[in-house]
Amino acid sequence: MEVTVVGAPFNSAGLTDGVARAPAALRRAGLVSALARRLEVADAGDVGFDPPAPERSPASGLLAERALVSMVAGTRRAVAAVHQAGRFPLVLGGDCPVMLGALAATRDRHGGVGLLMLDGHEDAYPPRRSPTGEAADSELALALGLAEGLPDGLAALVPLLAPGQVGLLGPRDEATIAREGVASLRGVVPLWSDVELAVRGPVEVAAQAARDVAAAAPAWWLHVDLDVLATAELAAVDYPQPGGLRWWHLREMTVAALGVPGCAGWTVAIYNPDLDPDGGQAARIVDYVAGSAARLAEPPDA
Numbered sequence: 001m002e003v004t005v006v007g008a009p010f011n012s013a014g015l016t017d018g019v020a021r022a023p024a025a026l027r028r029a030g031l032v033s034a035l036a037r038r039l040e041v042a043d044a045g046d047v048g049f050d051p052p053a054p055e056r057s058p059a060s061g062l063l064a065e066r067a068l069v070s071m072v073a074g075t076r077r078a079v080a081a082v083h084q085a086g087r088f089p090l091v092l093g094g095d096c097p098v099m100l101g102a103l104a105a106t107r108d109r110h111g112g113v114g115l116l117m118l119d120g121h122e123d124a125y126p127p128r129r130s131p132t133g134e135a136a137d138s139e140l141a142l143a144l145g146l147a148e149g150l151p152d153g154l155a156a157l158v159p160l161l162a163p164g165q166v167g168l169l170g171p172r173d174e175a176t177i178a179r180e181g182v183a184s185l186r187g188v189v190p191l192w193s194d195v196e197l198a199v200r201g202p203v204e205v206a207a208q209a210a211r212d213v214a215a216a217a218p219a220w221w222l223h224v225d226l227d228v229l230a231t232a233e234l235a236a237v238d239y240p241q242p243g244g245l246r247w248w249h250l251r252e253m254t255v256a257a258l259g260v261p262g263c264a265g266w267t268v269a270i271y272n273p274d275l276d277p278d279g280g281q282a283a284r285i286v287d288y289v290a291g292s293a294a295r296l297a298e299p300p301d302a
Contacts, residue, residue: 075101
């Protein structure tokens, strides 16, 4: 498998620091060269988009709305170009809304798309109910079409997914959502919390969820938000919370998922290098991504 790295240095808080610096930080930590030891890899550089501004739209409730729309469009074009070249896109966020452009490009090419999402949060706030206005609170709601007042560039794009085309693994914020009076996605999409993964077996659940998503759509996308990890495993995230997965859980789940046929690409998001001054956590991420990506060099499971 030939892999192309695409950076999407977007911070939906309307800032240019924090998670927006992740693609550059991971490149400096040796991600591309680590991938090249296992696979044929190219680096397509970063997606360009309008400058972000921390202003919240009164219509949609989203912060940095103009930058969000242009980032999604730019990511869609970049992923489409990778697909057109017959390669596998690895998109480095920034934060989670970068997956929207990737999903759109995959749907464009295949006529439909599924999503396997590993995330410490459900990320399904209606944007107007989000406590921050960051699209990173709401990208799954956006992908499912569960938002109102969107600008034309997003309204024409969604819904990207049907609920049955989603597998959501690892969220642990259901109690927080309930306290804020927002509906959980439990019962709407297939969902396994971090506790449920531990009980049922995280690798087994990841493999089956990937197979279910693959059966529901002609192609599917893997999205990994690194805050699915316990804070003791990765502290360089903006919204830590109790619970979460170990590195070995995440790596084996990712490997199991990448072995399922039909995966059209992979997003890795939500690392904040500003919270990692010695770069040690970037090195762990590089090891995880490159080690898991080695599965792409093998034939998919039957």
